[in-house]
Amino acid sequence: MDSRSVGVLLAGGVGQRVGRDTPKQLIEVAGKTILEHSMDVFEGAPEIDEIVVLMTPGYTDRVREIVGKGGYRKVSTIVEGGASRTESTWRALRELGPEECDVLLHDAVRPLVEPRIITECVKALETHSAVNVAIPSSDTVFVAVPGPGGEVIGEVLDRSRLRRSQTPQCFKLSVIRQAYERAFADPEFAGRPATDDCGVVLRYLPEVPIHVVRGSERNIKVTHPDDLRIAELLFRLADE
Numbered sequence: 001m002d003s004r005s006v007g008v009l010l011a012g013g014v015g016q017r018v019g020r021d022t023p024k025q026l027i028e029v030a031g032k033t034i035l036e037h038s039m040d041v042f043e044g045a046p047e048i049d050e051i052v053v054l055m056t057p058g059y060t061d062r063v064r065e066i067v068g069k070g071g072y073r074k075v076s077t078i079v080e081g082g083a084s085r086t087e088s089t090w091r092a093l094r095e096l097g098p099e100e101c102d103v104l105l106h107d108a109v110r111p112l113v114e115p116r117i118i119t120e121c122v123k124a125l126e127t128h129s130a131v132n133v134a135i136p137s138s139d140t141v142f143v144a145v146p147g148p149g150g151e152v153i154g155e156v157l158d159r160s161r162l163r164r165s166q167t168p169q170c171f172k173l174s175v176i177r178q179a180y181e182r183a184f185a186d187p188e189f190a191g192r193p194a195t196d197d198c199g200v201v202l203r204y205l206p207e208v209p210i211h212v213v214r215g216s217e218r219n220i221k222v223t224h225p226d227d228l229r230i231a232e233l234l235f236r237l238a239d240e
């Protein structure tokens with residue numbers, strides 16, 4: 001029997017870097033909120049059975065309204081996010097029952113994720129228990145170190161081996177749960193948090209290989225104010 005696949009939309013942040021009064025996932029781009037664009041992709045994906053939304057405290061009623069009006073039938077749970085991205089993930093994992101399933105953790109602020117990526121991730125979970133989505137880096141990347149007058153280049157990394165992580169990041173529930181249980185039991189985790197879920201698995205379950213699915217240059221994360229304009233343009237180009 002196929003595994004149940006749950007899409008988790010991480011929308012618990014405040015969008016400090018975008019700098020608006022409301023969380024950035026509620027800003028409208030190309031006619032609807034960023035959160036709705038992401039929900040549309042997961043709602044429309046035949047591989048996804050259920051959607052869980054982690055929302056910024058104080059805004060869960062707004063999501064209920066969006067879900068009601070938009071007729072999002074797969075959304076089963078809307079809960080408040082935690083103080084950090086990893087805490088929001090941890091809360092999502094606690095909402096899921098004891099049964100094994102596939103979990104696709106997605107930044108709600110990557111509204112241009114393509115259905116092809118979801119299809120390939122779910123397919124990859126048939127043979128791998130952890131899956132990331134990534135693209136090669138077209139820029140040269142270096143490690144900065146303190147130097148005279150500011151920072152200087154410490155080391156230029158081998159670009160041919162570098163990839164930029166995107167989302168969804170996908171796991172068998174038992175695997176991501178175990179990694180997070182270990183992380184939150186580790187007193188050092190809070191002082192050196194992971195910036196993504198694959199990082200938690202890599203650190204706490206290093207024996208689990210994390211398979212990589214090809215991402216997309218279009219699958220941008222709306223992080224800074226200009227990203228709103230870029231997302232708008234990308235949606236417009238997709239309609240042409």
Ligand SMILES: Nc1ccn([C@@H]2O[C@H](COP(=O)(O)OP(=O)(O)OP(=O)(O)O)[C@@H](O)[C@H]2O)c(=O)n1
Binds near residue numbers: 018024081082107110
């Ligand atoms: N406590 C948090 C923080 C972040 N996120 C989600 O994780 C995704 C990626 O995070 P980021 O782009 O950093 O969003 P914000 O934390 O809102 O942005 P900022 O750091 O600028 O405040 C976003 O969809 C965000 O809503 C979350 O669910 N819970």
Ligand SMILES: C[C@](O)(CO)[C@H](O)COP(=O)(O)O
Binds near residue numbers: 167195197223
């Ligand atoms: C998960 C992520 O999108 C992978 O690139 C990224 O690490 C999230 O970082 P943020 O600082 O929470 O936006």
